[in-house]
Amino acid sequence: MTKTIVVMGTMDTKGLELAYLAQQVSLGGCHPLLMDVGAQAASDTDADITAAQVAAVIGEDIDTIRALPRGEAVEKMVAAASVYLKKMVQSGEAHGVIGVGGSGGTTICAAAMRALPYGVPKFMVSTLASGNTRWHVDIADIIMIPSLLDIGGLNPMLEMVLNNAAQGIAGMVKGHYAYQASGKKVISMTMYGTTTPGVSRARQVVDDAGFETWVFHASGVGGRTMEELMSMGRIHAVMDMTLAEVGAHLVGGLHDAGPLRLEMAAQLGLPQVIVPGAADTIVLPPRDQVPEKFKNRTLNFHNPTMTTMRTSGEENVAIAEFIANKLNQAKGPVVVVLPLGGLSSIDRPDKIFYDPEANGALFETLKKKLSSGIELIEDEHHLDDPEFAIRVGQKMVSLLNR
């Protein structure tokens, strides 16, 4: 059966470019459906799904929408397009979606795509693919494609870009297979480069015991994606060993997962083994873009695109309070394991983040604030030591086999 791909955008200004894209999708062996999400004016190009049809799915009239102030009109079109797209995917009428836009079009198309399930191919050809994509992608699996040129007129260069995108989505849709759960219990974990040895070793223990592990990069987006998958019922237990996202939220940093981190598992009552790994670390921008206020702190130039900052004792008190506050509300069993020997690969006696006093503040605050219903284990080893990691893994297995 030929697969169908929705080709979406604001056709009042980008009708010709979208029609070209649809034609190339067709050459790629898929059936394109042109969908107009223009919130401002009618299109000269014919849409397969008109803006009026999109609006109607939420009971709105397109002329009424277009008479609204711009921001409100955009909001209505986003709401309508989200519902329309989701219905098409759920009913099997569409198997993927590709959008095209500048700042307005990207905002509309990406918001609608965020309503679709993980795995459904979603491409966004955008002038804003190189920059902060978090405002558009958030925790979705939207694939941003740099358009190089603005979507303003067809020419051989833009046609090359659009054809590439069309062939990419066609290939992805044709070769896609949906996620199939293995039937094993899934344990989620968090990791950094600096906690990789410990996390990997603990993972091995639970894998060997017959469980399935999903590891997330504690990038802010990663932790939030993990908690979203928990809320969808895809995750059955938590072995959270890299909590740097808490510091990023409280102190500032790129890997902020927001104020709700650690709440979902607690609320769902999932069994949790928690290690405050990488609580020594706040991730900042590249060396030359570190905010002024952090310039006198202990900084580690991790790589050309990432600088890390050592947390202070005072910050660690706040981080520990945040962690304890969330875990104390857990409806399921929680075990906290403290790696007294160190929190990350650069928190060791001869390394740049070594600061036993700051770690002490973290550990003491956790000991003081965690409720008595939570099992607290103090272990002399470093998080990355095999002895520590194996103990954490075994603890997880015993919680699950209880």
Add this chain to the structure above:
Amino acid sequence: MTKTIVVMGTMDTKGLELAYLAQQVSLGGCHPLLMDVGAQAASDTDADITAAQVAAVIGEDIDTIRALPRGEAVEKMVAAASVYLKKMVQSGEAHGVIGVGGSGGTTICAAAMRALPYGVPKFMVSTLASGNTRWHVDIADIIMIPSLLDIGGLNPMLEMVLNNAAQGIAGMVKGHYAYQASGKKVISMTMYGTTTPGVSRARQVVDDAGFETWVFHASGVGGRTMEELMSMGRIHAVMDMTLAEVGAHLVGGLHDAGPLRLEMAAQLGLPQVIVPGAADTIVLPPRDQVPEKFKNRTLNFHNPTMTTMRTSGEENVAIAEFIANKLNQAKGPVVVVLPLGGLSSIDRPDKIFYDPEANGALFETLKKKLSSGIELIEDEHHLDDPEFAIRVGQKMVSLLNR
């Protein structure tokens, strides 16, 4: 002929995941070549192109590289991988590349991919696809794919993500066609949503005169991409009507194109028609993330992902000085046209950015600082008025037909 795709990453930690990705590329009908760019340790998985072979292409020994401090080792591997990849693409041995990585792997793979020509399919499956991708993508056409999970262990969810990516790059490589110049002279332009009517109308004039237009979003990345394409000889004249990137550089803002904007065309002696469009505008992050220091300024909530700020008279003096300084060094003919009626769609008597005094500072400074060799035209119209745009387009045509 079966097309070949390089599957690259740090195989010491991600060997299994890369091998799975290569297998799926093969199912997608392309020939995968596994390339190890691990700067730290040897891989358990067999590479088709070993790290030792990669290093050797720049005369380096892999064991010597691995004995270096991490940052230096990474730099050497990036240099070697760039040369290796470029050679493979130029000789026709490879037709696309897909990489996989967390922060380290993304940094290495993306840097190597940036050495490849525009159009060659380049996918980067990364834990950092949702966030500031400019540090990795820059002005290249690298397509960032959110990995959802970390690249740490295979499981059905990550396999779904990797298969999607593999089928996408396979489709793109199989259906790719290379850029073919039309033979027409290419004129580059810059645009914002708020300069679209004027830019589109001016474009029409030069299109109708038989020229080809390439429009770029003045997003910082867009202006720099345009100047990169000039340096490659792909652009023959410039009708630059949206200079907001200058203010972003001087005042601060998302659309900073750096200190070199406006230099390339001047240096190459390309004919230029310059309009200081959108010099009234600085693009800032979403409403709730506007930097403290700008909170009391005139702000326009353009859309949920973008706030714009009105430039002041003082800032406009600095912007005008920057523009004059660059244009005064031009080796080719330059015409500057001032839209005395307004700089953007929201710089009109009844709109939020209307500020004749601030505009006056811009215009007066340009008149004072531009050298006498530059033709300066004052036009009473607004930039978006057809009369103005047509005049700009005709000026460009007459420069080219001189």
